[in-house]
Amino acid sequence: MEKVVIIGGGYAGIYALRELVKNKNIKITLIDKHTYHNLQPEVYDLIANNSTFADVTIDLTTLCRGFEHNHLDFKNLKVRKIDRENKKIYTEEQEIVEFDYLIIAAGTRTFFPPTISGLDNADDIKKLHRAISFKQRFEKQLFEKIRDELKQCADTHIVVVGAGLSGVEIAAEMAYYSIKFFKRGNFSCDNLKISIISSSSSILPGLKQDLINISQKRLKDLGINVITNTKLQSIEDNYCTLTNGTKIQHSFVVFTGGIEASTISAEIDVARNSKGQIIVNEYMQTNKYENIFAAGDVAEIRDNKGELMPPSVTIARHSGINAGKNVLNMIKGKALEKCNPKLDGILIALGGKYAAGDIYGILTVKGRLAYEIKKYVFSSYRSPLLKLIKKGYAKLKRH
Missing domain, CATH: 3.50.50.60 (FAD/NAD(P)-binding domain)
Structure with a gap:
């Protein structure tokens, strides 16, 4: 049975997972140092007391249980080393996870320039x-x-x-x-x-x-x-x-300055940019290893014109889905699909029920309308995940 590992339970990792579970005959392992998926764009609502911790997180244990897949595991581990030759992942907890295919979706963190004292x-x-x-x-x-x-x-x-x-x-x-x-x-x-x-x-x-x-x-x-x-x-x-x-x-x-890739990106000998992001090709593969993919903010992703895509939930969706599909294509011996990510637009929360947005580069919206669109976009992502974690919770309670 082919073993597929995803490192990172953020947006890109979850989108990749939702593709991979379509194949019931592979072993899938999701690894994350946290037990939850942080819905980061909604954290501002948490700080402003418009939501609770439960509203801005998705529990990864119950999420994985919620999928109809008998060979899916979630492991709450911190990755320390990726051994490409032996296809093994070493963790801080001394547990070793083996893989045939790997998707790195570990995200980014805020870059704190060392030149700024204090x-x-x-x-x-x-x-x-x-x-x-x-x-x-x-x-x-x-x-x-x-x-x-x-x-x-x-x-x-x-x-x-x-x-x-x-x-x-x-x-x-x-x-x-x-x-x-x-x-x-x-x-x-x-x-x-x-x-x-x-x-x-x-x-x-x-x-x-x-x-x-x-x-x-x-x-x-x-x-x-x-x-x-x-x-x-x-x-x-x-x-x-x-x-x-x-x-x-x-x-x-x-x-809230710049970003740099998760330190996990440095654990494998592949091409990276100055921010530590893994440089991928149009199939989301790393430059050296065709069985190792990267998706989401941890990767430097370009569209078919060669333009650099900004780190965003939209690009995480495109790249995560593409990486998941291409792993399945490789397993089945099918041709790989190119990823041509496009920005759907941008929505900016501006306090209370007020936002501003650019929809597909065609329409500019502001005020309550933009806020409701932003709310709908978030709900359309979160709702199917909520159904899965409720199903997974029910399964856990039955055991």
């Missing part, structure tokens, strides 16, 4: 446990503000570094949440400030100008201070220093 004190909300920690500390500070409002009313200042999608979304959600919080309680000490720092001349560099304009206006309406054409230089206990010489006081610094 950056290790910044919050990284890409990781779910760090996002929850930030949420708890932020709420504790809000409580202390209200408790001490007659004695002192110190500023609470959140500095968001990076004005790409992640930075803009977290800044907007936090601003909206704080406005709603102080209004609901009619608290007098409502001096929470949010600044967002962009190294470019505007927020959301690379996106269409109308999306930038809509987002810029929304941030302004929410009272967010947008600082452009400068970078973070250092973080001290009470203030940030920017490269333009400005010093900003801070209570929290949320860093």
